[in-house]
Amino acid sequence: MEEMHKDRDNPMIYIWWIWENLLYGDQPAGWDVIGEEKIIRSLKREDFTNYFHHQYVSKNTAVIIAGNFNDAEATGKVRELFSEIRDDPPFRKKPPVSEDQAVPSVKIEFKETDQTNLVLGFRGYDAMHPKRYAAEVLAVLLGGGMSSRMFIRIREKLGLAYAVGSSHESYSNRGFLTTYAGVDHKNVEQTIQEILKEYKSLCEKIVSAKELKRVKDYIRGTTLIGLEQSNAMASFIGGEEMVTGKPMTVDEVFASIDRVTEDELCAVAKEIMTPEKLNLAMIGPFKDKEKFEKLLREF
Secondary structure (H helix, E strand, O other): OHHHHHHHOOHHHHHHHHHHHHHHOOOHHHOOOOOOHHHHHHOOHHHHHHHHHHHOOHHHOOOOOOOOOOHHHHHHHHHHHOOOOOOOOOOOOOOOOOOOOOOOEEEEEEOOOOOEEEEEEEEOOOOOOOOHHHHHHHHHHHHOOOOOHHHHHHHHHOOOEEEEEEEEEEOOOOEEEEEEEEEOHHHHHHHHHHHHHHHHHHHHOOOOHHHHHHHHHHHHHHHHHHOOOHHHHHHHHHHHHHHHOOOOOHHHHHHHHHOOOHHHHHHHHHHHOOHHHEEEEEEEOOOOOHHHHHHHHOO
């Protein structure tokens, strides 16, 4: 319970709980991973042992090894150590995700914070979608690093936020493209308008070859630095294995990114950035969401 309280007291963490609940509502994708207090407090020891028995089974297990090792020896050791793992079928299967949405949507968590934390973005692509990497390039162009469009406009030129950034997150059955910012309460409306301007510009004007090359070089550089350690490489491969079942090598990922063209970025922007996929989650001292809904309707 104290872990839950800690995260709920941190707007930079809790804003993502609100965001996913806004998108997916009362279905597993929209529930807080940690659960609800009344449920947590009601759990008994047998609930945990039952879950462990049914979910920690061979069909749910992947063993990821990264580093300087002998393949045959490592494989043999895995077979030895995991030879007695249970082979029962898991008792839960992943349900489909409903993404019904017809108009822009807003969800506000009222709190007397020192600044407003907001996430503004769109429903995107799942991890198996053929345009996933184009969406990821688009997100880095928007708000990945200090040379990105959002950073330059929102922080450098206008001074509206210290923390600002964009990303595209892909899960096995859903995805979203977002921009996060922490801003002074009086600057919230302007910040939303400026973020929307950057979104709109990507739908109206083709990205230059020079900017696209810079973004691809940035992705390659930061990825290679981030995967220098063996545990980071194992985490990367393991995450892709769990989400897609078909993890690609780093070179294959780079090849997918290199294939993204200026025209494809524009097409993906137009496909994702539509009013019926637009959402805004906020934590701050606001109770009336009507004025923010009006801003979104102007997109």
